[in-house]
Amino acid sequence: MLQSKIFSKTLKNAPSDEKSQNAILLIRAGFIDKLSAGIYSYLPLGLKVIKKIENIIREEMEKIGAQEILMPALHSKENWEKTGRWGIKEMFKVEDKYGLGWTHEEIITPLMKNFINNVSKLNDLAVYQIQTKFRNEPRAKSGILRTKEFIMKDLYSFHCEGSDSLENYYEKIKNVYWDIFERLKIKEKTYLTLASGGSFSKESHEFQTVTPAGEDLIYVCENCGAAINEEIKGNHNECPRCGEKRFKEEKAIEVGNIFQLHRKYSEVFGLVDSDGKPIEMGCYGMGVSRVMGAIAEIHNDEKGLIWPTSVAPFVFHILALDSSEEIKKSAQKIYNELSLIKKEALFDDRENKSAGEKLVDSDLLGIPYKIIVSKRNMEKGVVEIKDRQKGTVKFLKPMELNKFYKSKICLKNY
Amino acid sequence: MLQSKIFSKTLKNAPSDEKSQNAILLIRAGFIDKLSAGIYSYLPLGLKVIKKIENIIREEMEKIGAQEILMPALHSKENWEKTGRWGIKEMFKVEDKYGLGWTHEEIITPLMKNFINNVSKLNDLAVYQIQTKFRNEPRAKSGILRTKEFIMKDLYSFHCEGSDSLENYYEKIKNVYWDIFERLKIKEKTYLTLASGGSFSKESHEFQTVTPAGEDLIYVCENCGAAINEEIKGNHNECPRCGEKRFKEEKAIEVGNIFQLHRKYSEVFGLVDSDGKPIEMGCYGMGVSRVMGAIAEIHNDEKGLIWPTSVAPFVFHILALDSSEEIKKSAQKIYNELSLIKKEALFDDRENKSAGEKLVDSDLLGIPYKIIVSKRNMEKGVVEIKDRQKGTVKFLKPMELNKFYKSKICLKNY
Numbered sequence: 126m127l128q129s130k131i132f133s134k135t136l137k138n139a140p141s142d143e144k145s146q147n148a149i150l151l152i153r154a155g156f157i158d159k160l161s162a163g164i165y166s167y168l169p170l171g172l173k174v175i176k177k178i179e180n181i182i183r184e185e186m187e188k189i190g191a192q193e194i195l196m197p198a199l200h201s202k203e204n205w206e207k208t209g210r211w212g213i214k215e216m217f218k219v220e221d222k223y224g225l226g227w228t229h230e231e232i233i234t235p236l237m238k239n240f241i242n243n244v245s246k247l248n249d250l251a252v253y254q255i256q257t258k259f260r261n262e263p264r265a266k267s268g269i270l271r272t273k274e275f276i277m278k279d280l281y282s283f284h285c286e287g288s289d290s291l292e293n294y295y296e297k298i299k300n301v302y303w304d305i306f307e308r309l310k311i312k313e314k315t316y317l318t319l320a321s322g323g324s325f326s327k328e329s330h331e332f333q334t335v336t337p338a339g340e341d342l343i344y345v346c347e348n349c350g351a352a353i354n355e356e357i358k359g360n361h362n363e364c365p366r367c368g369e370k371r372f373k374e375e376k377a378i379e380v381g382n383i384f385q386l387h388r389k390y391s392e393v394f395g396l397v398d399s400d401g402k403p404i405e406m407g408c409y410g411m412g413v414s415r416v417m418g419a420i421a422e423i424h425n426d427e428k429g430l431i432w433p434t435s436v437a438p439f440v441f442h443i444l445a446l447d448s449s450e451e452i453k454k455s456a457q458k459i460y461n462e463l464s465l466i467k468k469e470a471l472f473d474d475r476e477n478k479s480a481g482e483k484l485v486d487s488d489l490l491g492i493p494y495k496i497i498v499s500k501r502n503m504e505k506g507v508v509e510i511k512d513r514q515k516g517t518v519k520f521l522k523p524m525e526l527n528k529f530y531k532s533k534i535c536l537k538n539y
Numbered sequence: 540m541l542q543s544k545i546f547s548k549t550l551k552n553a554p555s556d557e558k559s560q561n562a563i564l565l566i567r568a569g570f571i572d573k574l575s576a577g578i579y580s581y582l583p584l585g586l587k588v589i590k591k592i593e594n595i596i597r598e599e600m601e602k603i604g605a606q607e608i609l610m611p612a613l614h615s616k617e618n619w620e621k622t623g624r625w626g627i628k629e630m631f632k633v634e635d636k637y638g639l640g641w642t643h644e645e646i647i648t649p650l651m652k653n654f655i656n657n658v659s660k661l662n663d664l665a666v667y668q669i670q671t672k673f674r675n676e677p678r679a680k681s682g683i684l685r686t687k688e689f690i691m692k693d694l695y696s697f698h699c700e701g702s703d704s705l706e707n708y709y710e711k712i713k714n715v716y717w718d719i720f721e722r723l724k725i726k727e728k729t730y731l732t733l734a735s736g737g738s739f740s741k742e743s744h745e746f747q748t749v750t751p752a753g754e755d756l757i758y759v760c761e762n763c764g765a766a767i768n769e770e771i772k773g774n775h776n777e778c779p780r781c782g783e784k785r786f787k788e789e790k791a792i793e794v795g796n797i798f799q800l801h802r803k804y805s806e807v808f809g810l811v812d813s814d815g816k817p818i819e820m821g822c823y824g825m826g827v828s829r830v831m832g833a834i835a836e837i838h839n840d841e842k843g844l845i846w847p848t849s850v851a852p853f854v855f856h857i858l859a860l861d862s863s864e865e866i867k868k869s870a871q872k873i874y875n876e877l878s879l880i881k882k883e884a885l886f887d888d889r890e891n892k893s894a895g896e897k898l899v900d901s902d903l904l905g906i907p908y909k910i911i912v913s914k915r916n917m918e919k920g921v922v923e924i925k926d927r928q929k930g931t932v933k934f935l936k937p938m939e940l941n942k943f944y945k946s947k948i949c950l951k952n953y
Contacts, residue, residue, distance in 0.1 A: 196583040
């Protein structure tokens with residue numbers, strides 16, 4: 126994409142009321158725009174990141190055979206009255222007749238009655254959606270980590286007694302989540318954390334990513350790395366996994382939360398197996414926009430964002446450092462070559478920006494590899510490749526570029 | 540995909556309160572599920588259709604350089620008070636503080652101030668989103684044609700005086716819409732219709748698809764095919780394009796609506812060019828879920844749905860007509876071959892269904908090409924290909940299949 130055409134603009138300053146690092150960086154780099162407290166728009170660069178995160182999640186969901194559906198955000202009041210959750214104050218109420226969904230047990234459970242009521246076998250039936258959710262957050266102050274409207278993946282699983290069990294599936298999903306967080310490059314700082322079950326179940330597991338921006342407090346076992354959320358720390362003097370008593374206190378962001386719902390919702394809505402027993406259910410959430418915020422919190426430096434290649438809006442940032450015809454042509458040629466592979470290149474072709482401004486903007490945007498075309502390099506017959514994360518520089522001859530591109534992107538997507 | 544695994548089920552009957560053809564067929568075929576009046580979930584097959592429609596729209600938007608963004612559904616009341624549209628009763632109000640977006644002028648115009656205020660040139664800058672919208676429809680009774688929550692593409696264009704004009708861009712979008720409707724296979728029954736501008740502008744153009752299910756009444760010029768919406772027919776005795784006075788009255792579905800907003804919103808929010816003049820704006824809507832409903836209304840017969848290849852959930856439906864090992868193996872082989880090309884095949888591998896039931900279900904689902912593997916055909920060394928739309932049958936030898944597949948799908952997507 127040509128940077129001169131892209132609808133985006135880097136800003137010197139974020140709005141003064143933004144205190145969180147992710148919001149400041151994402152707004153300054155032109156990835157998001159703030160409408161009002163806790164409500165943001167995703168601009169072209171930001172939406173590209175969101176879509177890459179969504180696609181990683183979709184690929185991992187597909188691997189375990191979970192099927193994608195799309196449920197509404199506008200929910201009938203009566204379903205929520207049946208489960209006793211209509212009163213929850215975080216739920217936005219629409220003209221006292223509807224609620225805006227912040228989770229979907231009240232929708233998926235009766236929906237499933239049309240399809241699996243009275244079955245005797247289910248074989249890990251699971252459906253998921255990636256959908257916009259709403260939550261009345263009185264103190265939305267952490268950028269896209271905690272918003273009134275957010276994008277979430279929610280997966281629901283269904284199990285008959287004696288068949289593949291909820292417990293086994295729950296363990297399977299833990300592994301899938303680790304695979305996803307590895308691809309999103311937040312695994313290293315993420316801890317499986319025992320937490321309260323909220324209005325869902327007795328206890329649950331959260332995936333908590335440690336960063337000073339986190340609003341949760343977790344206690345990480347100094348021996349085995351299992352963690353406990355502050356909210357239930359009082360119930361656990363010892364690490365539930367290894368028995369150790371020494372913990373390290375950390376601030377963290379909840380990027381995923383998984384629950385064994387058991388029969389809680391199937392009982393209310395009468396979703397039963399062939400023996401008339403309520404079907405066992407599990408639910409597994411992951412915040413798409415929150416994950417984007419967590420990545421921005423973790424992967425940055427004083428110059429700006431540093432996107433992991435897997436979710437970067439573009440993998441390559443071609444900079445034509447001056448606007449002489451020769452440089453422009455040479456940079457354009459590189460851009461044309463990359464366009465053949467796919468749209469993974471942003472080309473800074475802006476004519477009214479200095480070399481310095483372009484380099485500063487590029488650091489702020491955080492695209493993994495700069496491909497710098499300058500007069501000095503051209504005279505030597507090379508282009509400069511700069512790694513945004515490592516800061517390393519190498520010089521490649523034009524004929525070596527193709528091999529370099531291919532080493533940096535996953536070709537199966539092209 | 541294996542039909543035995545897919546989360547979907549054909550139903551003998553739709554809910555008795557559904558009167559519209561699209562809802563009856565889509566529910567019976569397991570594409571959608573009704574939550575309550577005007578609120579539906581999209582099941583795996585239905586979501587596949589939605590995504591194909593969205594991708595066609597995205598490709599056409601990309602061709603004209605429109606850039607995708609994603610704006611929130613939850614809107615601050617103050618923006619809508621500024622334009623005097625807070626009182627519109629179709630807008631769902633959330634706790635009297637927010638409104639749920641049914642259009643986005645109140646969001647995109649102030650957003651643009653951060654990026655293009657005081658510019659002197661814009662070069663057809665246009666941004667769009669494909670997003671969930673909400674509208675308080677008191678009489679939601681036409682299935683997914685008119686719902687309280689729906690998916691819509693909305694495009695907004697911005698123009699400086701003297702540069703590429705709003706009028707030119709408006710004409711360009713008409714052509715893009717025709718290209719989209721051609722690919723969606725509803726162009727033939729769709730008429731460009733002069734209509735009121737509602738709360739947007741003086742007049743507008745609608746794209747109206749003629750079908751008995753339509754809730755709008757349009758008058759189609761018997762000479763040139765231009766149309767006028769009933770709501771403004773009183774102002775036009777003559778066809779605005781050719782002057783003819785004879786019209787044919789038709790029921791139709793509004794699948795698209797385009798508006799020249801001019802300075803209406805830029806003036807309110809102070810979005811101005813370098814001379815301080817309000818920037819000219821256009822907006823261009825297209826209902827994604829409504830288009831799906833329109834396709835279902837137009838492309839069906841007494842046996843069920845008949846999807847155009849471009850939006851069908853799958854292009855090929857492999858039916859193993861009995862469950863002998865030999866037939867199953869042979870059908871499985873065809874399925875494996877197709878899986879290599881891509882996931883365009885549904886394989887009816889269900890063991891508890893008769894040949895008759897499988898054929899009836901296949902007609903209801905409306906997948907374009909049945910590939911029928913039966914004992915009789917196998918003895919002759921052929922498979923039967925049945926065209927769902929034309930009803931024609933042909934027999935192919937296994938070695939001819941590959942060529943057939945390739946002739947039916949657009950390989951650039953694979």
